[in-house]
Each structure stands twice: as C-alpha cells, then as structure tokens.
Amino acid sequence: MSDANGTLVRVEKVSKTFKRGAEEIHVLDGLDLSLQKGEFLALMGPSGSGKSTLLNIIGGLDSPTAGAVSVDGERIDRLSGRKLAAWRARHIGLVFQFYNLLPVLSAERNVELPLLLTRLSGGQRKKHVATALAVVGLSHREKHYPRELSGGEQQRVGIARGIVTDPTLLLCDEPTGDLDRKSGDEVLDLLGALNREHGKTIIMVTHDPHAAARASRKLYLDKGRLSQEPIA
Numbered sequence: 001m002s003d004a005n006g007t008l009v010r011v012e013k014v015s016k017t018f019k020r021g022a023e024e025i026h027v028l029d030g031l032d033l034s035l036q037k038g039e040f041l042a043l044m045g046p047s048g049s050g051k052s053t054l055l056n057i058i059g060g061l062d063s064p065t066a067g068a069v070s071v072d073g074e075r076i077d078r079l080s081g082r083k084l085a086a087w088r089a090r091h092i093g094l095v096f097q098f099y100n101l102l103p104v105l106s107a108e109r110n111v112e113l114p115l116l117l118t119r120l121s122g123g124q125r126k127k128h129v130a131t132a133l134a135v136v137g138l139s140h141r142e143k144h145y146p147r148e149l150s151g152g153e154q155q156r157v158g159i160a161r162g163i164v165t166d167p168t169l170l171l172c173d174e175p176t177g178d179l180d181r182k183s184g185d186e187v188l189d190l191l192g193a194l195n196r197e198h199g200k201t202i203i204m205v206t207h208d209p210h211a212a213a214r215a216s217r218k219l220y221l222d223k224g225r226l227s228q229e230p231i232a
Helices: 051-058 081-091 107-117 122-135 151-163 181-198
Strands: 007-020 023-036 040-044 066-071 092-095 169-173 201-205 217-222 225-227
Touching (some): 007 051, 007 201, 023 051, 023 201, 023 225, 040 181, 051 066, 051 169, 051 201, 081 107, 107 122, 107 151, 151 169, 151 181, 181 201
Parallel strands (some): 040 217, 092 169
Antiparallel strands (some): 007 023, 007 066, 217 225
8 A cells, every 4th residue: 555645665864884894885875765656767877876776675675774665555674584575575576687587497487486475376376477478478488498588588578577476566677788779678668568557666777768768757866865867
C-alpha cells in the first residue's frame, strides 16, 4: 500500500559510508527521494556517484548508514535477516545489465527462480512463468538456453524473471548497457509498456540520455545528492 498521497517509496536523510582501511568514503549524503506509485524514474549521474548504491538500498540489498527507507508503507531499514529476504521476495523485481541468467537453465527455469522462494505449487509457478514470458514476447523461446538467445532476448528473459512475482517495484540497473541500439530500444519499449499498461513502478539507473528519455521523470545523482539537472 502506498501512503495517502500516493507515495510508494520514501527515502529520508539517507547517508551511506563505506570504509576502505582507515579511509571513509561518503557515497550518499543526507539524501531525500519520494516516488509515486506508477512512476517511471530514470536515475542518472557519473560513474561512482552512488546510483547503484541507492538502488540497492531501496531494494533492501544494502542498508543505509543513517536515515529511513520506506517502501509500500514499510520501514525496510528496520528489517534484518530473514524478514528482509522475505520482503524482497514479495516486493522487489531486479533487472541487471549483464542479465545474470544461469547458463545451465532454460529460459523458463531462469524465470522461475524467484518463485522458488515462495509457497506456490509447481503448477502455480508454471502459470506465473508462462504469463511473464508472454508479457515479454518470448513464449516461443521458453525451452531455449541463454546461449541460444540473442542479447536482447536474454535481457527480456531477465525482465520476465524480474516481474514473475508481480513485484511492487521493478529496479533496473543499466538494463540496456550491454545491448546494441535496436535491442536496447526493444527493452525500453518493454519497460515503457510495463509501466503504462501494467502499472509497474520502475526505477532505472542509466548513463544513456536516450534511455532516460523514456522515463516519466529524471533525477541526477552526484556528490551524494540528487538534483533535477546535472550538477556542474
């Protein structure tokens, strides 16, 4: 459930510091962000600016050094261990730059992986997988292995895996970064359709202005802070 004004993600005064020996590296600095349900946000910024760190904190894959993170009305920074893993399984879909498909599994088995963390029966999992592959237009490739698929098809399998649990939030880290322009545009078309037609809330980290232009809102991260425009 989003809150009364439709805010699905709320990041408040979040900081993240990493230690490298005796040195402290401040990646995020008192950052605030709110995201409405059904929004498609592109998060841009130079390499090392903390984009993926912020994405991981929102997805419960990392924890902030300070601050509060609420997703779907729940303070995820207060969760730990098994509860956080269960929360991710219910609410978060992930799409990676390099697909992260297991080469020994077929497309349908790769897509099924997140469902193995749920209590669905084998028959129910099969229906969910078939639906996800149909959404990304790959029903006819369900028995194929990653080596038999193009880069664009592999990423579409990755997106199917990301949406198979019907997540609250789809987090995409450079989803077109390893694709040629044509395949990248097909993936962006698919993400746009998931947002518009299926109501998916999406945060996409990207270096590519062409990809970012597909989002409904763009924010720039640099020096630990967010802004509406690139920081000079």
